[in-house]
Amino acid sequence: MKTRGDVLMKAEEARRAFVIKQAVAGAFTVREAGEVLGLSYRQVIRLKNRYRKEGAVGLVHKGRGKASNRRIAQEIRKFVAEKAKSDFEGASCQHMEELFASRYGLELSAKSIGRILKEQGVACAHRHRSPKGRRCRERSRRRGDLVQMDASPFDWLGDGVMRSLHGAIDDATGEVVGLWIEKNECLSGYLRVLRQMLERHGVPRAIYADRHTIFVSPKTGKLTIEEELQGKVAPQTQFGRVLETLGVRFIAARSPQAKGRIERLWRTLQSRLVIAFRLAGIRTVEAANDFLGTYAEQMHNPKFAGAPAEAQNAFLPVVEGTNLDLLLARHEQRKACGDSTVAFGGQKYRLQDSRGRTRLLRRGKAVTVVEKLDDELMALADGEAFVLVPVVTGKSSEEPASEEKSLARGAQEREQTSPAAESSWHWYLHPREPIARAIHNPQETTPGTW
Known part of the structure; x- marks a missing residue:
């Protein structure tokens, strides 16, 4: 029997070595040793023969201390790091497991990537955390029953500038x-x-959504009893007007945890979307919004969205004939001026129909100015839509010329009405003039002239 010094064994291996040693010494039969170790008759015989030739070392796994044939190559480990x-x-x-598979064809498990990063001294930004014991609200039963909305400020483009990503997520499916x-x-x-x-x-x-003033007026719930008795109500927000027109109910959340589904969405996007922008070479807000138009449908929803509890769809189609350009816009109320114009943003506008004709308005006529999402201005009056055309008065270009003319005309009139130097009225109006002349030119001054 060969001996190789101390042998490191696991507890199970040490137990097996003790039983086989007793079997070799005759304390156990082969069948009894097999029952104790849970091995077959033939396997116990093989272990006894190995023990006689190599000793306890022969019972240790032959692959111990050797590199596995499935070990990830060192070049791949460096590439991952x-x-x-x-x-x-x-x-x-x-996420890195998905990226390596889709972009480089490397089939690496998330656990293998975690071990590689730990060996290379690279910190992993995300670690699995056990869920906290909170009572969760059940999901909505049907797709479209409830949609959560929110915005998250973050450095989405990786340029150090904080921008807000607005989003909406279906509660039933995610x-x-x-x-x-x-x-x-x-807004x-x-x-x-x-x-x-x-x-x-x-x-x-x-x-x-939350109780941001975009959704809920700050005066909501703050009216006094006297104001409520007078029939006063809190003013409606622009977003509230749109929801009322569409027939959508608004529910105000009182804490971020109440709308935890979209809060968890931000945690996912702050990791995955930033990297997607980086890999796509996106550096501007315009390019980012174009990318977002397909990101959710093609990359996010196939992985994270699930099936609803009920197959029936609660989303309703938009009413036919609804002009979304005019509905999804900022509406401001104005009163018409006496010259059939409305003032908005320090500028006067006249209403023009589709044929280019100007709409005449009586003074005080109520007009709704619509500022669309593309900053185009329109107006609604008597159920009709009009284009707002700026009124150019030309006052600023004519003022300098008219002012110069008036100054010149005033100077000419003063010259015509001023009394002659020989007149007694001249010395009455300008008594100091002969004195000054006498001081500077005494030879020109004669007695009796002043």
Whole structure:
């Protein structure tokens, strides 16, 4: 029997070595040793023969201390670490598994990537966390029953500038139904998201969002009893007007946890969408919004969206004939001036119909000015839509010329009406003139002239 010094064994291997040693010594029969170890009769005989030849070392697995035939090559390990520190920076191990498979054809598991990053000293941005014990609200039963909306400020383009990504997600399926980036959280961003949802999916039954003043007037719930008795109500927001027109119910959340589905969406997009922008070479907001038009349908929803509890679709089609350009816009009320114009933004406009004719308005006529998402201005009056044409008065170009003319005319009139130097009225009106003349030219001054 060969001996090779101390042998490191696991507890199971040490137990097996003890039983085989006793079997070799005759303390156990082959059948009894097999019953204790859970091995077959022939396997116990093989282990006894190996023990007699090699000792306890022969019972250790032959692959111990050797590199596995399935070990990932060192070049691939370095490549994974380089990508994790450059193009895939900030991605989770699961996300990197998908990226390596789709872009480079490397079939690496998320656990293998995690082990490689740990060996190479690269920190992993995301780690699995056990869920906290909270009572969760059940999902809606049907697709379109409830849509959650929100915006998330983040460095989406990786240029150090914070921008707000507006989004909407279906509560029943987790399907993203609209995404749009703006400089700040604003009405325009939410209207763009709402338009994407209306055109692709339809009108939902309810929208769930926070209590931002875009959705809820700051005066809501603050009216006094006297004001309520007088019939006063909180003013309606622009977004509230759109939802009322579409027949959509609005539900105001009182905490971020209440709309946790879209809050978790932001955590996912802040990892995956930033890397998608980086790999696509997107650096501007315009290019990002073009990319978002297909990102949710082609990349996000196939992976993260699920099936609803009920197959019936609760999204309703938009009413035929609805002009979304005029509906999804900012509406401001104005009164017509006496010259059939309306003032908006420090400029006067006249209303022009589709034939180019100017619409005449009586003073005080109510007109709704519509500022569309593309900044085009229109007007609604008596149920008709008109184009707003700026009124050019020309006052600014004529003022300098008229002022010069009036100054010249005044100087000419003063010359004509001024008394002659010989007149006594001249010395009465200008008594100091002969004194000054006498001081500077005494030879020209004669007695009796002043």
